[in-house]
Amino acid sequence: MSANWRLNVAVLYPELLNLYGDRGNARALERRCQARGIDAEITPVVIGDHWSPDDTDIILVGGGQDREQRRVQSDLHRRGAALRDYIEDDGVVLAVCGGFQLFGQHYRGWDGEIMEGIAIFDAVAAHPGPSIQRCVGNVVAIWEGETVVGFENHGGRTYLNEGQQAFASVVSGFGNNGGDGLEGARRRNAFGTYLHGAVLPKNPRLADRLIALALQRRYGSDAPALSPLDDRAALRAHAEALRAAFSPAESAIGRRFA
Amino acid sequence: MRSLGSGGTALPGLVVERLHDGAAGALAGQLSATALITGTNGKTTSAAMLARILRADDRAVIHNRSGSNLMRGVTASLVEAASLLGTLPRRTTAVFEADEAALSAIAAAAPPSVAVFTNLMRDQLDRYGEIETIARRWTEALGGFPGDATLALNIDDPLIASLESQWSGSSVRYGIEDPDVPPAPEGEIMDAVWDPETQDEFRYTRRYFAQLGRWHTDAGARRPVPQVAADQIDNAEQGVSFTLRFPAGERTLSLPAEGLYSVYNALAAAAAATALGVPPDTICSALESHQAAFGRQEDLLVNQRRVRVLLGKNPSGLNQALRTLQAPGERHHLLILLNDGVADGVDVSWIWDVDWESQAPHCRSVVVGGDRAADMALRLEYAGFPAPRAEVTRDTGEALSRALSGVPEHEQLVILPTYTAMLEVRQRFGRMGASRLWDVA
Incomplete structure (x- = not known):
């Protein structure tokens, strides 16, 4: 069966929102698709591009510094309605860190300045002030009964409004705000998270979930099943990240979620 | 044969810093000149090169050792160099690598005669924070510099070049003038996409690596002309040779080190030494005999x-x-x-x-x-x-x-x-x- 399976992956603003190795996420999708005979076409989308999410299967958006997030804001808003339609139509999204914040309702900087998001997630983020410690460290969270690992580094704290589902629950680390034990947000097939690392290479089950959801949307019941891959290296990195999160050094500097 | 010593270099400083907060300041007051070297990459090698140049110029040199570039490393170097009575040799010049986030504190204790800024790049975000944070700290640090300090600036990095407009004193600009330097590979990581002040995008007629290169903006800002410059760069496995241009003429030299970043390190040291009045011949012969720091x-x-x-x-x-x-x-x-x-x-x-x-x-x-x-x-x-x-x-x-x-x-x-x-x-x-x-x- 040489049906030419194909997925279109769009990476939003890769020149600007690429702070924490987020390019690894596109590489993970590409590689895991190729290994199953699925063509993954990666399209970078930059400010001003004529691009619409119409023929897109997976959208990736990464983190940036505050100034970079401000920079993409108006271009992102121009695409806001199309992106909301895409998500209501079960389009797949992984939004990391700053990208996660931009996909929420708004972000309030420590100077009080409000940066409006595109309201995919019913969540608000606020920076408590330059003297308040950033949320930095290794994270372990539970997603659908399994561990997801990554690294977080964010000044802003995210709070989910009532009815907004979280992506995962925090075992170690801060997660959305260091208080409610929640990590990220999920709406239909859109995932928002503070985890970078990059997150997909060492969480292969999450990567495969994004691929499976996208295949299902494009091919329905004809979608191919994902064959298992040799994930030994990925799982060793996963185990190592678990060990790092629970190491004495990490708990000594108070990064553990109490 | 020389054996390699152990690692720790900051301990004496930590002790003295605790004992006597003003120790560094009191000793620094006896220095005849101080060079601070800061930036993301190239601090250690540039500082070692500069120290070598100054010794070749018959000066007593105090130099904080490899990587010990926080306040206590600086204090340690001063204390180690001092006699029991707390005096430094006459005509002593200090060369301090300054951690980019600790620049203000180090400059307050050891006011610079010359301050070298090598480059500003993404580094250990969990420790330093975003690039803008460092840039802001540098602006604050400049406010505390003595008015007669000279800045040595790598103007190929637009984020460093912009420091010149924030400084009312003198400066020495350094950079690469060779039009034949190979361009950076497509897609290589780069941090400074646009000017933080004007929001103009940086464009390049030639980008060497990261955001270093011949840059300009649509609004008309452009890379200024360097006073200390490298040209005709020839990179070989045994080392890199190039022409080093000074305000007073040019020399050809070979470094026993490879790569464009070695050229930048030599330029940083040469610019600082020029600001401190060392003649070009002394600079070049010292650079040619430079030995690499560990790692x-x-x-x-x-x-x-x-x-x-x-x-x-x-x-x-x-x-x-x-x-x-x-x-x-x-x-x-x-x-x-x-x-x-x-x-x-x-x-x-x-x-x-x-x-x-x-x-x-x-x-x-x-x-x-x-x-x-x-x-x-x-x-x-x-x-x-x-x-x-x-x-x-x-x-x-x-x-x-x-x-x-x-x-x-x-x-x-x-x-x-x-x-x-x-x-x-x-x-x-x-x-x-x-x-x-x-x-x-």
Whole structure:
């Protein structure tokens, strides 16, 4: 069966929102698709591009510094309605860190300045002030009964409004705000998270979930099943990240979620 | 033969800093001149080069040692150099590497006669925060500099060039003028996409690496003309040779080090030395005899194997180090050590921003080690490297001996460690009786 399976992956603003190795996420999708005979076409989308999410299967958006997030804001808003339609139509999204914040309702900087998001997630983020410690460290969270690992580094704290589902629950680390034990947000097939690392290479089950959801949307019941891959290296990195999160050094500097 | 000492350099400073807060300031007051060197990459080598130039100019030099560039490292250097009565030799010049986040405190204790700014790049975000934070701290630090201080600025980095407009005193601009420098590969990581003040995008007629190159903006800002410049750069395996232009004329010289970043290090030292009044001939002969600091292109002989240690602590620095290993047909035995200590960066995601893909065809064999060996191995798998001969978490000694045992006698092992891994390697080599290659040659 040489049906030419194909997925279109769009990476939003890769020149600007690429702070924490987020390019690894596109590489993970590409590689895991190729290994199953699925063509993954990666399209970078930059400010001003004529691009619409119409023929897109997976959208990736990464983190940036505050100034970079401000920079993409108006271009992102121009695409806001199309992106909301895409998500209501079960389009797949992984939004990391700053990208996660931009996909929420708004972000309030420590100077009080409000940066409006595109309201995919019913969540608000606020920076408590330059003297308040950033949320930095290794994270372990539970997603659908399994561990997801990554690294977080964010000044802003995210709070989910009532009815907004979280992506995962925090075992170690801060997660959305260091208080409610929640990590990220999920709406239909859109995932928002503070985890970078990059997150997909060492969480292969999450990567495969994004691929499976996208295949299902494009091919329905004809979608191919994902064959298992040799994930030994990925799982060793996963185990190592678990060990790092629970190491004495990490708990000594108070990064553990109490 | 010289054996390698142990790692720690900040302890005396820590003690004295606690005992007497003003210790550094009181001693610094006796200096005849002070050079501070800050920036993301190139501090250690530029500072070592400058110290060598100043000694060649018959000055007594105090110099904080490799990597000990926080306040207490500076204090330690001053205290160690002082007599028991707390006096420094006459005509002493201090050369201090200043951690980019500690610049204000160091400048307050040791006011600079010349301050060198090498570059500003993404480095250990978990420790330093965003680039803008460092830029803001530098602006604050400039406010505390003595009015007669001279800035030595790498104007190929637009973020460094912009410091000139924030400084009312004098400055020496340095940069590369050679129009034939090969351009940076497409897609290489780059931080300063636009001017933080005017929001104008930086454009390049030629970009060398990261955001360094011949830049301009649509609004008409452009890279100024350097007063100390490198031209006609010829990069070879034995080293790099180039023409060094001074306001007073030009000289040709060869460095026993490779790569464009070695040229930048020499330019930084030459610009600072020029500001301190050292003549070009002294500068050039001192640079030509410069020996690398440990982990900065140093060549060693260990168990009959040649070993080269290249410190890799952030994407831009490591991309540049890797480029020195990628001559056509060249293939290496590699040992990559990735630690996640505070001094390394607790966040190891930066390895995804390093262009390992272009290194893969130049890899003969690889061993990975360090706290996050498995993360590194996964990254290399994605980059198309051969499967690691060994993956050794934590035990640096074990990783070293596994790596060395796989290298035939008289062949070379290239070690790419993060900072704390480099210190461990140095300690191990000290015990194994490693010697510097040029001392036995």
